[in-house]
Amino acid sequence: AQSVTQLGSHVSVSEGALVLLRCNYSSSVPPYLFWYVQYPNQGLQLLLKYTTGATLVKGINGFEAEFKKSETSFHLTKPSAHMSDAAEYFCAVSEIFNNNDMRFGAGTRLTVKP
Amino acid sequence: SQTIHQWPATLVQPVGSPLSLECTVEGTSNPNLYWYRQAAGRGLQLLFYSIGIDQISSEVPQNLSASRPQDRQFILSSKKLLLSDSGFYLCAWSVRDYGYTFGSGTRLTVV
Numbered sequence A: 001a002q003s004v005t006q007l008g009s010h011v012s013v014s015e016g017a018l019v020l021l022r023c024n025y026s027s028s029v030p031p032y033l034f035w036y037v038q039y040p041n042q043g044l045q046l047l048l049k050y051t052t053g054a055t056l057v058k059g060i061n062g063f064e065a066e067f068k069k070s071e072t073s074f075h076l077t078k079p080s081a082h083m084s085d086a087a088e089y090f091c092a093v094s095e096i097f098n099n100n101d102m103r104f105g106a107g108t109r110l111t112v113k114p
Numbered sequence B: 001s002q003t004i005h006q007w008p009a010t011l012v013q014p015v016g017s018p019l020s021l022e023c024t025v026e027g028t029s030n031p032n033l034y035w036y037r038q039a040a041g042r043g044l045q046l047l048f049y050s051i052g053i054d055q056i057s058s059e060v061p062q063n064l065s066a067s068r069p070q071d072r073q074f075i076l077s078s079k080k081l082l083l084s085d086s087g088f089y090l091c092a093w094s095v096r097d098y099g100y101t102f103g104s105g106t107r108l109t110v111v
Helices: none
Strands: A003-007 A010-014 A019-026 A031-038 A044-050 A056-058 A064-068 A073-078 A087-095 A098-104 A108-113 B003-007 B010-013 B019-026 B032-038 B044-052 B055-058 B065-070 B073-078 B087-094 B106-110
Touching: A003 A087, A003 A098, A010 A019, A019 A031, A019 A087, A019 A108, A031 A064, A031 A073, A044 A056, A044 A064, A044 A073, A073 A087, A098 B044, B003 B087, B010 B019, B019 B032, B019 B087, B019 B106, B032 B073, B044 B065, B044 B073, B055 B065, B073 B087
Parallel strands: A010 A108, B010 B106
Antiparallel strands: A003 A019, A019 A073, A031 A044, A031 A087, A056 A064, A064 A073, A087 A098, A087 A108, B003 B019, B019 B073, B032 B044, B032 B087, B044 B055, B065 B073, B087 B106
């Protein structure tokens, strides 16, 4: 079964600095990959997803992620952090044609310092 | 457009009391529906999913049950709550787009 590992449960960056949240996946078939963001006491909001095609995926709020099959990674980046980016971020993987089986990582809490 | 409603937003219940959380979806037909729990400082745990009316799959054995009496309605229940049932409960749906849409969640505190 597929799985996701998010490296680092907490990441702290300064405002204006690069944001890098790491995600590695395991899947027996070509995966569909997702990043979600969760603000306190709210549901999860889709940031971006990779299905097929271009491996660099752009999402909302200036975030992007790159699918690297050779590294089984799908790291999330943003060139310049904003205070409003402080939230919890979840990476998720599902196997093609079976999206009943999406698996989420444990989450990474991003703190942005002024 | 598709929307998902989840209520209540917060709930404080005594140990041993029953529970009923409801989730409804609008603007789509025959969605897959999911219940997740998020314990404090932990990730998402899939509790139940449903691919159709009265078709429920349980991911983990526990004190909770789920039902889907209508196509767009998903209910999470318990006959007797435990302290360990406290957490943030999220409902989600998907329709062949390989992504989930989440409700706003219910914060359950069992005291």
